[in-house]
Amino acid sequence: MxxxxxxxxxxxPDTSGTFVxxxxxxxxxxxxxxxxxxxxxxxxxxxxxxxxxxxxxxxxxxxxxxxxxxxxxxxxxxxxxxxxxxxxxxxxxxxxxxxxxxxxxxxxxxxxxxxxxxxxxxxxxxxxxxxxxxxxxxxxxxxxxxxxxxxxxxxxxxxxxxxxxxxxxxxxxxxxYGIGDPVDYHGMILHLREHEKMAQRDVIQRLVAMQYERNDVDFARGNFRVRGDVIDIFPAESSENALRVTLFDDEVESLALFDPLTGHIQTRVPRYTVYPSSHYVTPRET
Incomplete structure (x- = not known):
């Protein structure tokens, strides 16, 4: 050995006086x-x-x-x-x-x-x-x-x-090297929970702000699609699982992970966190 x-x-190394x-x-x-x-x-x-x-x-x-x-x-x-x-x-x-x-x-x-x-x-x-x-x-x-x-x-x-x-x-x-503001990135994260009050329009607006693209034909990573009260999200960081959000009125009725190729439901989850599609997301100025 x-x-x-x-x-x-x-x-x-002496780092006194340097920018932190x-x-x-x-x-x-x-x-x-x-x-x-x-x-x-x-x-x-x-x-x-x-x-x-x-x-x-x-x-x-x-x-x-x-x-x-x-x-x-x-x-x-x-x-x-x-x-x-x-x-x-x-x-x-x-x-x-x-x-x-x-x-x-x-x-x-x-x-x-x-x-x-x-x-x-x-x-x-x-x-x-x-x-x-x-x-x-x-x-x-x-x-x-x-x-x-x-x-x-x-x-x-x-x-x-x-x-x-x-x-x-x-x-x-x-x-x-920096790739964006960590505060902005963390502030853009979308938390979804079953039985939480959230309108379909609000979910779509949040996804667009997180740089997800709507595509009802070619469902790929970083895209989402809308079919009636169901929103399918293909997380940007995932290569295997997509998320199905089923809404009833203005409430999240259920969350489920499914295979984006076959559409087969793999498991239901009580909550899910959707992360931005890019490190360079920024909130809209107010």
Missing amino acids: AELVIRRGLAE PHKPERPEKSDGGRPFRIVSEYQPAGDQPTAIAEPVAAMGEDEQTQVLLGVTGSGKTFTMAKVIEELQRPALILAPNKILAAQLYGEFRSFFPDNAVEYFVSYYDYYQPEAYVPSRDVYIEKDSSINEQIEQMRLSATKSMLERQDCIIVATVSAI
Whole structure:
């Protein structure tokens, strides 16, 4: 087993006088989640028990910075997974690029199949900024291509952070950049409950404000459709389940999750939270 080394007490950069963005209050977790439990046939060996015990002990002493050193193949990912299991805390894992992030995401998903392991990277498959070439007098327009699956995974990661305690986010360093106001995003969330008073027009208006599009023909992610007193919503962060809201007069009669391909009802739910279709939603100015 290659040697694993823990470095502690590293000097923190001086951030005095720097801008500190507004940090909104943490929303109440609607789903406590499950305890972190590794599913693996492997057991810590070699230097790994020490490399697991020291960070766990240091966290109890409020140690802010630690570095785990080891060559490729020394089991650093498994070691950090054991640290997460011991601490029972949500974790943010930053990788320098998408390739390494995807590798880490796959490994942590295999270690924690019963927990919310999410993937948060840039959703651009291709991005060309606008530019001007003076020598040729050529203006190049901005062009981009967005990967819808990655966009869905980003929104799923945001939902897990807001709802669950057992959350591990694997992201690239680009995640440090802002993507909108957290206060506005959280304020746009739509909470639906059975037997709650809410008119159909109000539900539709809220969905449109959350950047959902009405499409009664092509029911896809980020869309909703209306059929009489029934509103079907395909959540932007979901790839498997859609929500059916059945109204009676001005009351939510029932909520049910169904398969958007077959229309088969899977389960009824007493309440459901619909999240915005984009991170860039803003409330209407008053």
